[in-house]
Amino acid sequence: MADFEAVIGLEIHVQLATKTKMFCSCELSFGAEPNIHTCPVCLGHPGTLPVSNEQAIRFGIETALALGCEIAPRSIFHRKNYFYPDLSKGYQISQYDIPLGSSGRLGEVRIHRAHLEEDAAKLSHLGESGRIDGSDASLVDFNRGGTPLIEIVTEPDIRDAAIAREWLQLLRSTLRQLGVSDCNMEEGSLRCDANISIRRRGEPELGVKTELKNMNSFRFIERGIEAEIARQIELVEAGGRVDQATMHFDPASGSLTVLRSKEFAHDYRYFPEPDLVPLAPSLELIAEIRAALPELPETRIERYIGELGIPGDAARVLGFDAAAAEFFEAALALGGASPSALSGWVTGELAAALREAGHAGVGDSALSSSGLAALAGLVEAKTINRRTGREILVRLVSQGGDPVAIVEAEGLGSVSDADALSEIVDRALAAQPKAADQVAAGNQKAVGPIVGFVMRETKGRADGPEVTRLIRAKLGLD
Numbered sequence: 001m002a003d004f005e006a007v008i009g010l011e012i013h014v015q016l017a018t019k020t021k022m023f024c025s026c027e028l029s030f031g032a033e034p035n036i037h038t039c040p041v042c043l044g045h046p047g048t049l050p051v052s053n054e055q056a057i058r059f060g061i062e063t064a065l066a067l068g069c070e071i072a073p074r075s076i077f078h079r080k081n082y083f084y085p086d087l088s089k090g091y092q093i094s095q096y097d098i099p100l101g102s103s104g105r106l107g108e109v110r111i112h113r114a115h116l117e118e119d120a121a122k123l124s125h126l127g128e129s130g131r132i133d134g135s136d137a138s139l140v141d142f143n144r145g146g147t148p149l150i151e152i153v154t155e156p157d158i159r160d161a162a163i164a165r166e167w168l169q170l171l172r173s174t175l176r177q178l179g180v181s182d183c184n185m186e187e188g189s190l191r192c193d194a195n196i197s198i199r200r201r202g203e204p205e206l207g208v209k210t211e212l213k214n215m216n217s218f219r220f221i222e223r224g225i226e227a228e229i230a231r232q233i234e235l236v237e238a239g240g241r242v243d244q245a246t247m248h249f250d251p252a253s254g255s256l257t258v259l260r261s262k263e264f265a266h267d268y269r270y271f272p273e274p275d276l277v278p279l280a281p282s283l284e285l286i287a288e289i290r291a292a293l294p295e296l297p298e299t300r301i302e303r304y305i306g307e308l309g310i311p312g313d314a315a316r317v318l319g320f321d322a323a324a325a326e327f328f329e330a331a332l333a334l335g336g337a338s339p340s341a342l343s344g345w346v347t348g349e350l351a352a353a354l355r356e357a358g359h360a361g362v363g364d365s366a367l368s369s370s371g372l373a374a375l376a377g378l379v380e381a382k383t384i385n386r387r388t389g390r391e392i393l394v395r396l397v398s399q400g401g402d403p404v405a406i407v408e409a410e411g412l413g414s415v416s417d418a419d420a421l422s423e424i425v426d427r428a429l430a431a432q433p434k435a436a437d438q439v440a441a442g443n444q445k446a447v448g449p450i451v452g453f454v455m456r457e458t459k460g461r462a463d464g465p466e467v468t469r470l471i472r473a474k475l476g477l478d
Ligand code: ADP
Pocket: 007, 008, 009, 010, 011, 112, 153, 154, 155, 156, 157, 195, 196, 197, 206, 207, 208, 209
């Protein structure tokens, strides 16, 4: 096993969140009554003329720029010909030899190309339940036909399934923060095919690849790729070879089946679409779009780690969640708490409190950025302990308010007065002689009942680390 490595390249289709379709003015609508958003253009009636959607082109350029791509000064649309019930025109309008964007990079993965095209209609296979005259029946919904898509193709730079999933999550959050798509995998607005091969470690040539089609969750993508890598390695180790094929992964059974082998590969007979003008964005337009790009997850994460010194995990959580990041920055700007302390509150206690209260994000809660800044400051200054801070945070999330006023009004300030605390620790040691002996003998964990006594006496307001320090000092340990 150990001497094989996997090679993975991804092809991702993303539906762009425009109001209307790519080449006609039909409305985009997920979940509408089937076949109501159609017209002669997107149904492919002969003699109709497509017109490119300006917003889709703009989203396409934004996406390509966000992925670090070069923008082609001039590219044309092609007709990709094939026969299938999801395509009543008989061809899909797509880009072919020159894509809108090429040679980009996101994270550690190079982008081969990013091009615009239109989606096909949606087929629902009824299976046994919908048999007509003994054959399986399928339904076609042309509402989806003609939806603007950007297809993103990576170089084969990914080496394992978990990294493929993590990278896709970075891509999704990048596109969401750009606002070009909601990237909802269950609804099909982000769909991913994975190309997979294996080779012996150190081997420079790429192996024969298979393509795993249309997996509709991040978990299935990871599991599907893992299963296909295992299948290929097993095959080669048993003396077989990998044949080029398109595969389907069934998440329920974990099994892989061949959909199509190489002999049935399509020849799409691409030719230039004569009814559309070339895509030739001006340098001014590209510069304007580039200047208006928001700060994206990758850059934000790097800045948080590099400039603010925030731990990597918290930086990634904030990078992926623009609303939380903006809240964090607003609180940080008020001063009073350090970036890492604040990021810890936002990604830790606050995230938990929001989840518990059933809020989708901090925007739904009553907590203000100044409330969080003040609270984090109180804890950092040891005016209150972390546990009290957590309790106040839960209240701020549901009711809002000023933590400084709450602490004062309710006398929640931590007991850090050295004499008072010292006296309580003395009593705790006297009350828990067995535990005290065990701690003195080197058993750290035995400290629990002693700390518990102190917390009871102080109604939970003692500073935990300070209590532990006092106990150890009094037992002559430090
Ligand atoms: P095809 O001609 O079969 O469409 P492409 O060269 O266009 O193949 O690549 C399609 C996708 O497959 C890209 O994401 C690319 O990175 C990936 N890919 C190409 N060759 C391999 C390989 N040997 N192993 C894994 N992925 C590959």
